Every structure is written in structure tokens, then in C-alpha cells.
Amino acid sequence: MYLLIPAAGMGKRMGSDRNKLLLSLLKRPILAWTLLAASSSVEINSIGIISQPTDYEAINTILESLNLSKPVQLIQGGATRQESVYNGLKALPPEAQQVLIHDGARCLATPGLFDRCAFSVRECAGLIAAIPVKDTIKVVDSSGIITGTPDRKNLWAAQTPQGFDVKLLIECHQLGVENGWEVTDDAALFEKCGYKVKVVAGEETNLKVTTPQDLAIAEFILNQRKINLG
Ligand SMILES: Nc1ccn([C@@H]2O[C@H](COP(=O)(O)OP(=O)(O)OP(=O)(O)O)[C@@H](O)[C@H]2O)c(=O)n1
Numbered sequence: 001m002y003l004l005i006p007a008a009g010m011g012k013r014m015g016s017d018r019n020k021l022l023l024s025l026l027k028r029p030i031l032a033w034t035l036l037a038a039s040s041s042v043e044i045n046s047i048g049i050i051s052q053p054t055d056y057e058a059i060n061t062i063l064e065s066l067n068l069s070k071p072v073q074l075i076q077g078g079a080t081r082q083e084s085v086y087n088g089l090k091a092l093p094p095e096a097q098q099v100l101i102h103d104g105a106r107c108l109a110t111p112g113l114f115d116r117c118a119f120s121v122r123e124c125a126g127l128i129a130a131i132p133v134k135d136t137i138k139v140v141d142s143s144g145i146i147t148g149t150p151d152r153k154n155l156w157a158a159q160t161p162q163g164f165d166v167k168l169l170i171e172c173h174q175l176g177v178e179n180g181w182e183v184t185d186d187a188a189l190f191e192k193c194g195y196k197v198k199v200v201a202g203e204e205t206n207l208k209v210t211t212p213q214d215l216a217i218a219e220f221i222l223n224q225r226k227i228n229l230g
């Protein structure tokens with residue numbers, strides 16, 4: 001299974017002056033944790049890291065330190081996550097039929113989650129890892145007034161990996177460019193094109209490291225895993 005890792009962001013919400021994925025988490029760059037989990041997945045056999053050229057040297061240093069057993073390719077990112085993923089899709093080899101896309105910022109995903117998504121994407125053209133929403137979600141208008149409360153039992157928080165038929169997703173990204181669609185995950189493009197997207201059980205600990213608070217939570221989770229492993 002091919003894996004694309006969008007890792008070309010700027011980490012603005014982290015308040016970082018550089019790509020947040022290069023920040024240290026328990027003495028390892030955030031991206032290193034993501035790569036270790038992906039590389040430990042039985043089903044993943046090729047990894048594409050989508051990043052800005054200014055980060056290539058730092059990422060190559062991380063790759064040298066990890067000495068992963070699976071081939072890794074650096075692909076140039078774009079101005080948005082959507083553009084970065086499209087660049088990644090266009091860089092896939094012609095034989096790639098399915099792909100998993102996983103945020104570099106979701107560094108706590110387990111190898112088992114990659115494997116479950118890889119198995120599932122062979123059965124359906126589109127899927128996402130997701131977890132049921134725990135909070136009551138409100139729809140709020142521009143003046144801060146609640147206009148609706150969707151039924152919580154129908155609400156899920158989308159995570160990554162997200163998995164797709166490569167040919168179909170490329171077509172959806174192309175339509176997105178032609179129609180000016182701006183989306184925050186790839187499933188939204190699939191949905192806009194009328195394709196079904198299946199939900200696969202995600203992981204409560206599969207948070208996207210976005211703010212400094214998330215970094216502290218990620219450290220707690222990793223320390224707990226170390227304790228549980230003994
Ligand atoms: N132009 C971009 C923007 C984001 N990403 C990646 O998409 C994932 C999810 O994005 P997010 O968490 O928003 O990262 P940033 O864009 O760096 O964060 P911010 O929005 O706070 O700047 C991250 O792994 C990020 O590196 C990307 O590949 N290309």
C-alpha cells in the first residue's frame with residue numbers, strides 16, 4: 001500500500017517559526033514518530049513525504065537517523081494541504097491503485113490503524129478513520145448565535161488515514177481545481193463528486209498536533225504508552 005504524508009505546513013496555530021513537524025516530541029521530531037508508526041505497519045510498503053523544499057535537508061536528516069526499511073520519496077508540497085495532496089497523488093507511480101493519506105501531524109496513529117485502513121480501502125473506493133463526537137456540536141452564525149444542534153449520534157470527527165482509489169481521487173482533485181473547491185480533507189472532494197466514503201474506527205489518541213497544548217497531550221500519551229509497554 002502506498003502512503004502519502006502531507007508534511008508541508010507552516011504550523012501557524014502552533015506559533016512555530018518553522019514546520020511544526022520538525023519540533024521535538026520526547027526527543028524525536030514529530031514527523032519521526034509518524035514515520036516510525038507508518039513504517040511499522042505491515043501493509044504500508046512505500047511512503048511519500050510531501051514537504052516544502054526548505055525542509056528537505058531536515059527531513060533527510062530525520063530519515064537517515066531512522067534508517068527505515070521501506071522506500072521513502074520526498075514530494076514538493078503546495079500552498080494548501082489540498083494542493084500538497086494533489087502534488088503527492090500526481091507523483092505516485094502508475095501502478096498505484098489505492099493510496100492512504102495521513103497527516104504528518106497525526107504522529108500518534110498506531111501501525112494497526114494503518115493496517116486496518118489499508119485492508120478496508122481494498123473493499124471500498126473511499127474511507128476515513130473517524131471517531132464519534134463526544135461534545136454536543138452547535139452550528140453558529142457570524143454574529144455568534146446558535147442556529148442549529150445537529151443530532152450528535154450522526155456526527156463523527158474525521159481523522160487520517162484516509163484511503164482512496166487513486167484514479168478517482170485524482171479526478172476529484174482535478175474537479176476541485178477547476179471548480180475552486182476548498183476543502184480541509186480529501187474525503188470532502190470525494191463526497192462533492194458523489195462517491196461514497198466509508199468510516200473506519202479511528203483512535204481516540206490519534207490527535208492532530210496543532211497547538212502547543214496538543215504537543216503536551218501527545219507527550220502524555222507517548223509516556224503512558226511507554227509505561228504500558230513496561
Ligand atoms: N500547505 C500545506 C499545509 C498543511 N500540510 C500538512 O497537512 C497536515 C494537516 O495540516 P495542519 O495540521 O493544519 O498543519 P499546518 O498547516 O502546518 O498548521 P497551521 O494550519 O496551524 O499552519 C499537516 O501534517 C501539514 O504538514 C501540507 O502538507 N501542506
Ligand SMILES: C[C@](O)(CO)[C@H](O)COP(=O)(O)O
Nearest residue numbers: 081103158159160184185208
Ligand atoms: C485531514 C484532517 O486531519 C481531518 O480531520 C483535517 O481536516 C486537517 O485539517 P488542517 O486544518 O489541515 O489541519
